[in-house]
Amino acid sequence: MKLLDRILRAGEGKKLKALQGLVPHINLLEPNVHALGDDALRAKTAEFRGRLEQGEDLDDLLVEAFAVMREASIRVTGQRHFDSQLMGGAALHFGWVAEMKTGEGKTLASTLPAYLNGLGGKGVHLVTVNDYLARRDAETMGRIHRWLGLDVGLIIPGFKERPAEKRANYACDITHGTNNEFGFDYLRDNMAATLSDKVQRGHSFAIVDEVDSILIDEARTPLIISGRLADAAKLYYRFASVVRALTRDVHYEVEEDKRVVVPLEAGIEKVEETLGIDNLYDEVQQNLVHQLSVALKAKELYKRDKDYIIANGEVKIVDEFTGRVLEGRRWSEGIHQAVEAKEGVKIKEENQTLATITLQNYFRMYDKLAGMTGTAQTEAAELMNTYGLSVVPIPTNKPMIRVDQADLIYKGEDGKFGAVVDDIAEKYESGQPVLVGTISVEKSERLSRMLVKRGIEHEVLNAKQHTREAVVVAQAGRLHAVTVATNMAGRGVDIQLGGNPEGLARHDVLKEGHAPEVLVDDFELPEVRTEEFDAARTTALARYNQLLAEHEQRCSTDGDAVRTLGGLYVLGTERHDSRRIDNQLRGRSGRQGDPGESRFYLSLDDELMRLFATGALSWVMGRALPDDEAIEAKMVTKAIERAQTTVEQRNGEIRKNVLKYDEVMNEQRKVIYQRRDQILHGADLKAAAMEYLAEAVDALLETHCASVADDEWDLDGLAKEIKTFWPSDIGLDALDRCGSTDKMYDLIMADSSNYYEKREAELGDVVMRDVERQVMLRIIDQRWREHLDEMDYLQEGINLRAVGQKDPLTEWQREGFEMFGAMMKGIAQDFVKYVMHVQVVRNEAPAPVVQNVQQSSSDDAPTSGFSAAASAAAAAGDIAPELAAAAPAAPAKQQTIVKDEWSKTPRNAPCPCQSGKKFKQCHGATL
Template sequence: MGILDRILRAGEGKKLKALEGLVPEINALSTSMTALSDDALRAKTGEFRQRIERGESLDDLLVEAFAVTREAAGRVIGQRHYDVQMMGGAALHFGWVAEMKTGEGKTLVSTLPAYLNGLGGQGVHLVTVNDYLARRDAEWMGRVHKWMGLKVGLVIPGFKERPIEKRAAYAADITYGTNNEFGFDYLRDNMAPTLDDKSQRGHNFAIVDEVDSILIDEARTPLIISGRLADAAKLYYRFASVVRSLKRDVDYEVEEDKRIVVPLEAGIDKVELALGVANLYDEVQQNLVHQLQVALKAKELYKRDKDYIIQNGEVKIVDEFTGRVLDGRRWSEGIHQAIEAKEGVKIKEENQTLATITLQNYFRMYDKLGGMTGTASTEAAELKNTYGLDVVPIPTNKPVGRVDHADLIYKGEAGKFDAVVEDIAERFERGQPVLVGTISVEKSEHLSRLLTQRGVDHEVLNAKQHTREAHIVTQAGRLHAVTVATNMAGRGVDILLGGNPEGLARAQVLKEGHSADVMVDDFALSLPLEEMPEDFQSAR
């Protein structure tokens, strides 16, 4: 009986035991793999591909391919997969969600199914939540794949965006990128005038990091490519001015739970008087009703530093789940222009939708889908119903040392924040590193002000510090470090107790006056790192 048959026949409650059963078979090959020379180990890729051509399936190769990947990772990046990581890798290959606790090495786990499925030549997409992680993983884990003879591509905004370059990235055996960029490239392909202008070659297998965030939290978020319509800036400014004088519950009513604003008779009369029109609802004036609606919504339903921030004179949307700025995204139907008018910044031309798709519909196109996260059990039913994905909890390599305390409930927000500040200050004095999660940019900045008043040095990690995100998180484990973050900002970046040595070294190099350009990654080099001169590699 083949491996896949054995696993699938195991039944829902026995999947974990079935995965555990694969580990001894993989471990049995460790000695023979260790005995191979570098050339002999790399030659395994060609051997596996020949066996696929002769009719063997990827499932038939799983045990050997995983053993080869583990040995290669140990030699190239100095990291050898643990047994539980082998189980996680197998779960991904079978198209499941591997639930692995924070710090269990999900990034390393992804190399196993990526290498195995990359052998098939139909493409594997490694999907991460932001540009930093995509670039980091492509450089870091990509070294293992390139050493083994596979081609690695990277698709992120602003990096090799010409169609011919995009095609090369998607033609690679393994392609790293962000969920949004994969989706936007699909939309751009659907708008391409010729086949030569298309970049993607199909949707074979996707491994989604932080799968609950991408496939559940952001699933309904539409990716939109827009084109410009005629400018109506003056009208937006006029209505923004008019609605400032209108009073809630007197001139209009608001149903915040339904995101609805309804003008009342008194308010309509005031608007007609201000605009000098007899009847706002005349057929000729129908657009004015829409303008009034969006101006009122901008005033009541969209809050600065919660739903959006003002950055460099622009209104930028803040993701309600991650607290990150959604660069390039704009609210539709005139909402964005109404907010720009409300804030008094320059209004960009109104857009019309040319192509759109939700992340949910995009990822359902893949022939096979797998995912990793530390928090999937609570979303297990939705992942199963929407995507047909089973969640498999993978045990930790060592017992969890973290102590989880019960929640504390306070009568009011002020009391809660006072208690939080006191607790942080006490731990700060002891030197204990503290990471504080908040639900919005607004709350993070409020807590920051309270900590400043208390004399506690800290870093704030939210949409406004997106470019410094990785550096802040990597140093959050240093003595006396206090880091205030939105609920999911910095996800996927390791916090090492004592600080991250590489991050500290990079910061020191920059401090000494060296340009950031000298600290490039493999994707900025004219040749892969392994093909550069030895002096360059050692200096690297």
């Protein structure tokens, strides 16, 4: 058995040993590859691709491709992959999670499997948590891949957003981007009106950086594309005012750990009195119950400068895991509007869900998925159960020598922050750099004010200063540096002792007045450039290289001094509710064998302790200890661990619950999106049209002739409803003569088929197929949006089913299935009505014309929104030039028939009503 086969078949405990066995084979090739000239090294890419075409697979090329990539990296960036990075890269190629500690070079390790899999031409997606990292990696790591002849693309908001440009980036061998942008592009592709609007080309292989953050932490929040609905601002402002007058534990109760606020009877009575209504729960006033609920949640559960900030008159969400502002993101179900009303800022309109998917189900679409992070072991079970991902810990390149000090616990928060400032001051005086981690913007600003009073120079890195992030992080390891940061998880930027020379050089170049656009990487340069631009770029790069050399010397000297002082000191001011986040903060120190130190300062007022650590801490809290005296007790440490475990278990259950509920939507989504894709690719819908006709006839007979007794059949209603589906000649007498539902079915089907074939003959096969595709696409989109809304409403109240001893998930699955079936039935019926009534107009003029057809009776025909949508689509060029399709218009008023005027009309002559039918088949039948 080959070595690679053994690796793939190895159990969890043997994977690492197998990866270690690959390294000597790669190292053995290093002298030979090093001896190749640049052109010969680049030619290896074409050679590898040729071997793939001849039948070899990627595994066969791994050893050689990794050796070539390592040598290319040395020549382009000066960085050589460590053996540990070779192991990490191989783990990623095999579709595993490589757990590599902070500073071990995860990004450089990812270049190896990206190159190998990029050779296959199916596309590799390198997924990061933010735009800055995606752009940085596309520039720095992408430079190596481009040198070897691979195409590298970038997918981030604001960068080449036109469909043709995005499609070109997705067509690259390797595409860098953010998890949200990849997911949103998938949703937008499945809302596209034409193939030319789609940008993605499939989901072959994804390498996810900070995999625990993206696939675990963010998995609770689905990606949603929404559209605006009616404004209900006044109601939100009214309830924000109402709940201000309500008192906690008197009018309502709060369970913060469960994120629940429950109004009490006294509270409901006070709200009813304030609003001047008799009963808040009257059916007609049901929306008021929802308004009260979200207003109370906004008041008690959503905290300013922790969950959100106010910037430029807007409420902006702060990511609880990264401390970043989530631009463009809004809480759903009215929460965001309620928070806006609470803060007195302008309320944006409510939104309707147009498309949605969870990150869990998006990433499970990839044929092969891999990830890397510094902290994955605590989530190994969930990664395996949800994504089928094995976690493989990769040994560090050098031994870890960081010293993790014991936690210091204080009785109150004031005493804790006083001790924190004293500790910072001591380190600051000695010159040792300090990185302080806080869990909220509010806490970081409080600490900053205390440091200012002590005269300690420092930098603050939080959601309000994210644009300065690179500069702040670059300086965090310098002598005397003090950096206060909200939650460093996911920052993705290594803190180098002595400072980051590249970041400092760039900062100085920009400070001197050079334009930032001239410093971009080659692949981001504009296609058309002026001589002035090129001259400015040459000058700026020359100055950058000069400053870089100076900073490299200074940072090297300062780095040695910092190592002597003990390295970077990481100080946590509060435990996060996830052990991983604490470990990520600690992991900022001690990179690549550097010395380092970490310590957490806690207080019994901390949110985690207050909410979850109750029993064991009651005794400690009761002790008469001064606020400035540290508490050291094993029971406190254990209480912290229990609290974190409780939160992690709760969050894990929430994610499992989200996935279980989304599984229902995911299966439905697959059906709808697959159908849309078939239509965009020109599917022939004639067979579907005939099937839908048969279903429509069955439904008509089931509605009007369900009884066994024929005297209970509603033949008059049947005859009328048939005409809402197509202009039928079948009358009451013809139906009555059938005598059985089978014969009626044959009669109605024959009539519908004849009319369908007549239309097809009039329009021609090509136009008829195009009409069917245009109509079906728009009906699917309209019905799917309505279905998403209905499913949202269903989910809002589904948990109440538990009161009736019913399993909410089972009820969700059952009712969701029924609602989806009803939607599909509605799509079929709408399709028949539109296709049978649509008016097609051919014009000599270049602009297509959309015209509504008149119906004699179409009370039940769908008319809402379709004609306007078709008109807009035609004007935009989405409808073929020879075709314009529209829905049935509102029914035309019947002309008053005067018997004396029309009675002498010959029965075989055209009807005077200008219907195009013979008189005997039209109004003559009623005279």
